[in-house]
Amino acid sequence: MSWIVWAMLSAVFAAATALLAKLGVAGVDPNLATAVRTTVVVLFAWVIAVSFGAHGGIAHIERRSWIFLTLSGLATGLSWICYFRALSLGQASKVAPIDKLSVVFVILLAWPLLGERITLMKAAGGALITVGAIVLAFA
Structure with a gap:
């Protein structure tokens, strides 16, 4: 798989x-x-x-x-x-999306710690995750 x-x-x-x-x-x-x-x-x-x-x-x-x-x-x-x-x-429907902000933290920290590039698509995806988590948490 x-x-x-x-x-x-x-x-x-x-x-x-x-x-x-x-x-x-x-x-x-x-x-x-x-x-x-x-x-x-x-x-x-x-x-x-x-x-x-x-x-x-x-x-x-x-x-x-x-x-x-x-x-x-x-x-x-x-x-x-x-x-x-x-x-x-x-x-749970509010806690889980905030917890998934870990994806955004990984994107940001993988750059200095692992040498991974932050591309336009990664930045856009991270921004969408952030906005989505905030919308879901405060809906």
Whole structure:
């Protein structure tokens, strides 16, 4: 499958995540809800890694990758804590679009950090995402 199919599947599962999380966080402390969800993700990820035999590569992960994967994990945890807090306070249909502003941040930060170019089309797409998120959040 191409990256587009995988990205679309990711979007579908992200939508399910928002809806299911909103239902699950009702009456539950958002930090506890995040901990429960994270535990499920950790167990699921290890089942997948072991099932496909990928766990054997853990000894070959270089120090630099460990550092960036650890930092990515910390950023993910902080994102989820903030996301669950937002879901506990607001409507899923308003929280999710604001969360997707992460796409705009990636476009902007991929330029200095990864050397990716900001083309006219990327800038236009980022602007449309920004306007769309604001419209949806305040509709």
